[in-house]
Amino acid sequence: MLRLSKLTDYAVVVLSRLEQDGAVVGGRVQTAPGLAISTGMAEPTVSKVLKILGQAGLVEGVRGARGGYRLARPLHAMPLAEVIVAFDGPIALTACVDGSVNACETEDHCPVRGRWDPVNDAIRHALSGITVADLSTPAGCAPMRAAASIMNLMAE
Amino acid sequence: MLRLSKLTDYAVVVLSRLEQDGAVVGGRVQTAPGLAISTGMAEPTVSKVLKILGQAGLVEGVRGARGGYRLARPLHAMPLAEVIVAFDGPIALTACVDGSVNACETEDHCPVRGRWDPVNDAIRHALSGITVADLSTPAGCAPMRAAASIMNLMAE
DNA sequence: TTAAACAGGACAGAAAAGGTACTATTTGCC
DNA sequence: GGCAAATAGTACCTTTTCTGTCCTGTTTAA
Numbered sequence: 001m002l003r004l005s006k007l008t009d010y011a012v013v014v015l016s017r018l019e020q021d022g023a024v025v026g027g028r029v030q031t032a033p034g035l036a037i038s039t040g041m042a043e044p045t046v047s048k049v050l051k052i053l054g055q056a057g058l059v060e061g062v063r064g065a066r067g068g069y070r071l072a073r074p075l076h077a078m079p080l081a082e083v084i085v086a087f088d089g090p091i092a093l094t095a096c097v098d099g100s101v102n103a104c105e106t107e108d109h110c111p112v113r114g115r116w117d118p119v120n121d122a123i124r125h126a127l128s129g130i131t132v133a134d135l136s137t138p139a140g141c142a143p144m145r146a147a148a149s150i151m152n153l154m155a156e
Numbered sequence: 157m158l159r160l161s162k163l164t165d166y167a168v169v170v171l172s173r174l175e176q177d178g179a180v181v182g183g184r185v186q187t188a189p190g191l192a193i194s195t196g197m198a199e200p201t202v203s204k205v206l207k208i209l210g211q212a213g214l215v216e217g218v219r220g221a222r223g224g225y226r227l228a229r230p231l232h233a234m235p236l237a238e239v240i241v242a243f244d245g246p247i248a249l250t251a252c253v254d255g256s257v258n259a260c261e262t263e264d265h266c267p268v269r270g271r272w273d274p275v276n277d278a279i280r281h282a283l284s285g286i287t288v289a290d291l292s293t294p295a296g297c298a299p300m301r302a303a304a305s306i307m308n309l310m311a312e
Numbered sequence: 313t314t315a316a317a318c319a320g321g322a323c324a325g326a327a328a329a330g331g332t333a334c335t336a337t338t339t340g341c342c
Numbered sequence: 343g344g345c346a347a348a349t350a351g352t353a354c355c356t357t358t359t360c361t362g363t364c365c366t367g368t369t370t371a372a
Contacts, residue, residue: 002158002244002279044363051319064370065316080275088158115291119236123158126282135271200332207350220339221347
């Protein structure tokens with residue numbers, strides 16, 4: 001139906017892990033290699049996720065030796081929509097969107113112009129109440145080999 | 157953010173056009189070539205859209221000479237979600253969601269597993285109130301700079 | 313000075329989407 | 343009965359996008 005990037009899912013995992021590791025606001029930092037190990041994901045992939053999260057202002061990167069990442073905000077103050085936007089970009093309903101403005105000029109038949117906006121708004125509204133904290137499990141959750149599983153799933 | 161197939165958009169156009177042409181329940185039928193002309197889309201593409209809509213039970217195909225398509229239901233009784241499902245499949249937020257339950261045997265380790273469900277539900281709920289009729293405009297439709305705007309949004 | 317770690321960009325392989333073409337089947341009409 | 347129109351289904355090729363990885367540069371604690 002609607003597709004999210006896998007990186008978005010990874011991001012939630014990484015963010016959850018950061019919180020579990022105490023890499024929170026004002027806390028100590030966690031390195032990308034460390035997160036790669038604890039999440040079971042490949043290190044370059046974790047790095048990529050963290051870089052994007054950093055650009056989005058969701059995590060704070062500390063450079064240099066003894067550097068790493070920590071959450072820029074508590075997860076419960078981090079709207080899921082921000083994560084999605086960071087990885088998937090703003091709502092993009094393909095279609096009339098595809099260049100060729102001139103091709104569309106001749107078509108005053110198209111009854112759909114701009115009509116997806118209510119849908120987009122509805123989805124944004126639906127997402128507005130959800131934070132990353134709502135997607136991360138409580139403490140009891142053990143480290144995840146899941147990443148490997150996820151990759152297997154991807155393989156299909 | 158969230159991506160829909162182009163065909164989904166085409167479908168809304170075609171459905172709207174069918175209604176405009178009076179190809180409604182119990183009405184006359186409209187042919188795929190005819191719809192291609194009136195919508196400005198390529199004929200094979202229109203055919204593809206109509207076939208899928210037919211399989212989804214949203215339009216009724218009449219075979220043979222003088223055949224064509226008509227709406228299986230009024231647009232206001234046609235949830236947009238059904239159209240989306242027909243073209244984009246059920247909600248599939250990354251890996252864990254679609255199929256292959258057994259591949260995720262270590263599911264109790266995955267902090268995210270099943271956690272996207274609330275998101276999916278929220279989106280489904282948001283869409284549940286929207287019908288195709290809500291997306292089809294009355295006759296005098298404005299040209300599309302809106303599409304260009306959307307495109308710019310996407311581009312970033 | 314060195315090493316650890318982030319930052320940024322670039323790239324090849326893989327997957328999916330988009331569009332098209334071809335064939336088979338059905339059915340109204342002469 | 344035959345022809346033509348139109349849907350139904352399938353398969354294919356091209357293009358685009360995604361994914362994951364690598365490389366180089368920059369920063370900074372020890």
